[in-house]
Amino acid sequence: MSDTELSFAKRVSGAYERYLAALQHRFRTNIPTRRRMFLGSTLALVLVGCAAFLFRDTDSHDEISVALATGLGVLVVRLAMLRPATPPHVHRLPGAAQPIVCPAPEPADRGPFVLAVRYLAGALALAIAGGVHAIAVWVLLVVLIACAAPVIVDKTGLWRERLKLRKALAAFGPKFVLGYGGYGGGPIHVGMWESHLIASGDPGVIVSLRANYCAELRAGISPSMPWVQAGSDVLGDMMTLTVPSITTFFYVHNAPGHLKLLGVASARHVWLGHGDSDKAGSHHKRHLRYDVLVASGQAAVDRYARHGVEIPRERFVLLGRPQSGDVLPATVPVTQVERPTVLYAPTWPGNSKVPDFSSIARAEQIIRSLIAADADVIFRPHPVFLRSKRWAPTLAMLDAILQADSADPNTPGKHFTGPEIVTDWSVADCMNRADALVSDVSSVVSDWLASSKPYLMISMVHSLDDFAREVPVAEGAYMVDRELAGFDAAVDQMLHSDPLKQRRQELKTHVLGHFEGTESAEAFAAWVHETVNTAYLRE
Numbered sequence: 001m002s003d004t005e006l007s008f009a010k011r012v013s014g015a016y017e018r019y020l021a022a023l024q025h026r027f028r029t030n031i032p033t034r035r036r037m038f039l040g041s042t043l044a045l046v047l048v049g050c051a052a053f054l055f056r057d058t059d060s061h062d063e064i065s066v067a068l069a070t071g072l073g074v075l076v077v078r079l080a081m082l083r084p085a086t087p088p089h090v091h092r093l094p095g096a097a098q099p100i101v102c103p104a105p106e107p108a109d110r111g112p113f114v115l116a117v118r119y120l121a122g123a124l125a126l127a128i129a130g131g132v133h134a135i136a137v138w139v140l141l142v143v144l145i146a147c148a149a150p151v152i153v154d155k156t157g158l159w160r161e162r163l164k165l166r167k168a169l170a171a172f173g174p175k176f177v178l179g180y181g182g183y184g185g186g187p188i189h190v191g192m193w194e195s196h197l198i199a200s201g202d203p204g205v206i207v208s209l210r211a212n213y214c215a216e217l218r219a220g221i222s223p224s225m226p227w228v229q230a231g232s233d234v235l236g237d238m239m240t241l242t243v244p245s246i247t248t249f250f251y252v253h254n255a256p257g258h259l260k261l262l263g264v265a266s267a268r269h270v271w272l273g274h275g276d277s278d279k280a281g282s283h284h285k286r287h288l289r290y291d292v293l294v295a296s297g298q299a300a301v302d303r304y305a306r307h308g309v310e311i312p313r314e315r316f317v318l319l320g321r322p323q324s325g326d327v328l329p330a331t332v333p334v335t336q337v338e339r340p341t342v343l344y345a346p347t348w349p350g351n352s353k354v355p356d357f358s359s360i361a362r363a364e365q366i367i368r369s370l371i372a373a374d375a376d377v378i379f380r381p382h383p384v385f386l387r388s389k390r391w392a393p394t395l396a397m398l399d400a401i402l403q404a405d406s407a408d409p410n411t412p413g414k415h416f417t418g419p420e421i422v423t424d425w426s427v428a429d430c431m432n433r434a435d436a437l438v439s440d441v442s443s444v445v446s447d448w449l450a451s452s453k454p455y456l457m458i459s460m461v462h463s464l465d466d467f468a469r470e471v472p473v474a475e476g477a478y479m480v481d482r483e484l485a486g487f488d489a490a491v492d493q494m495l496h497s498d499p500l501k502q503r504r505q506e507l508k509t510h511v512l513g514h515f516e517g518t519e520s521a522e523a524f525a526a527w528v529h530e531t532v533n534t535a536y537l538r539e
Contacts, residue, residue, distance in 0.1 A: 028260055031239060045081075053129075057131040084158055093165075093228070120143060158231070174245060175202040179258050190221060202528070247535055249269045274443065275447070292317060294317050320513040320523065330451055344380070357440050371405055378415070380421050432451075436494055439455065446473060459482065476503045
């Protein structure tokens with residue numbers, strides 16, 4: 001084969017693989033596509049069966065017997081041509097049993113049986129068309145049925161489990177679903193919003209998409225809402241489990257798996273997010289798919305437009321940050337505090353596909369500089385750090401520095417560090433104990449604005465000339481670059497003169513709206529109640 005022919009073959013093969021991948025994606029995420037594929041494949045099987053039978057020698061005297069075998073063969077292949085999905089299960093739903101362990105054990109792999117069914121189906125079609133004696137045709141059919149039986153049994157079990165769960169859900173009457181895609185800080189994000197959704201007074205359920213995060217969700221936040229662990233066919237589950245009472249789906253992070261829930265056209269889909277920041281997750285093009293976007297303030301609306309994501313203004317609802325209601329305003333200006341406490345809260349570096357805004361790589365210098373500035377330090381890294389083996393030695397080293405200074409009788413340092421600061425203290429608890437903040441590009445900064453206290457931001461990606469333009473919340477911050485040039489001077493200015501106090505107040509309104517105290521949480525709960533009790537009619 002010449003190089004030209006080989007190149008052409010590779011292009012054809014690549015195009016075919018991309019076509020199959022796109023088809024599989026639509027099958028998993030689009031209900032109309034799934035229905036068309038089901039009808040199309042069924043029609044194809046019927047046509048193959050009819051063609052094989054009609055091609056058969058019409059002089060034979062076993063037409064009725066072979067016709068019956070042909071019909072049964074088509075039916076069996078239709079039922080067993082795809083692998084059975086793992087069934088869903090549920091936790092804390094009244095009237096439904098829950099598994100003893102989480103995730104529930106996987107059922108046996110029926111892939112070899114499905115492949116055998118496909119090959120035997122082809123052999124049966126050839127035998128019918130080739131005029132093979134009816135006895136041989138029926139022998140092949142029996143073997144086909146034997147191979148298909150485990151697949152059909154599992155699919156019957158899946159159907160029964162879905163119907164039992166649907167019955168329990170219908171009795172519970174949930175008005176909304178909180179979708180959980182099961183990545184990274186997912187459990188934290190669910191915990192961030194669950195209480196505020198429950199405050200609406202309406203019943204809801206969590207739908208978790210990935211079984212391998214099932215235990216993490218249960219152990220990490222122990223949700224009080226019932227939650228459904230979807231099986232391997234999420235869209236298939238939701239086609240059955242989306243009971244008529246469900247009007248709304250809420251989403252708190254950018255997991256691609258949520259596309260499988262967005263395929264449910266009978267409900268509205270609402271983006272909540274997990275914080276207001278200028279990371280890519282807060283202006284993703286995928287958000288164009290949502291019917292409603294709940295945003296903190298005008299800054300969030302402007303962010304989409306600034307990044308070329310054109311979403312009609314009427315899709316946005318500005319409700320502040322319900323979580324910021326737990327953040328108390330400063331009672332004493334930081335300039336009057338004899339020994340200030342500084343919260344250092346580095347964000348998670350993310351994955352290789354997004355910019356790394358985290359200042360954790362500079363954490364040792366940051367912490368030593370804060371100690372030298374006669375400040376007490378609360379060190380609260382992003383919770384995902386606690387699950388990372390890569391960063392464990394770094395966290396241990398930083399904890400050791402702070403603990404050693406706290407234990408040294410020759411210093412007045414009284415620092416707060418260790419895993420319990422992340423697991424036992426909420427972000428608001430840390431903020432309320434601190435007089436100033438050091439962070440990077442993170443939603444922590446936006447929530448901190450509710451306190452009116454000063455903050456310092458570290459630009460790990462942008463130059464300082466570009467930082468405030470690309471990350472507008474930095475306009476109210478004392479800023480340093482990734483080399484920490486001028487860090488000590490910026491800390492001194494933040495703690496002892498604080499000339500940016502008025503600018504922070506302006507940013508607070510722009511980012512968090514005009515809400516004060518618990519007003520945002522109350523407005524959000526009222527909006528959720530009205531929304532989930534309003535049926536959605538998709539245009």
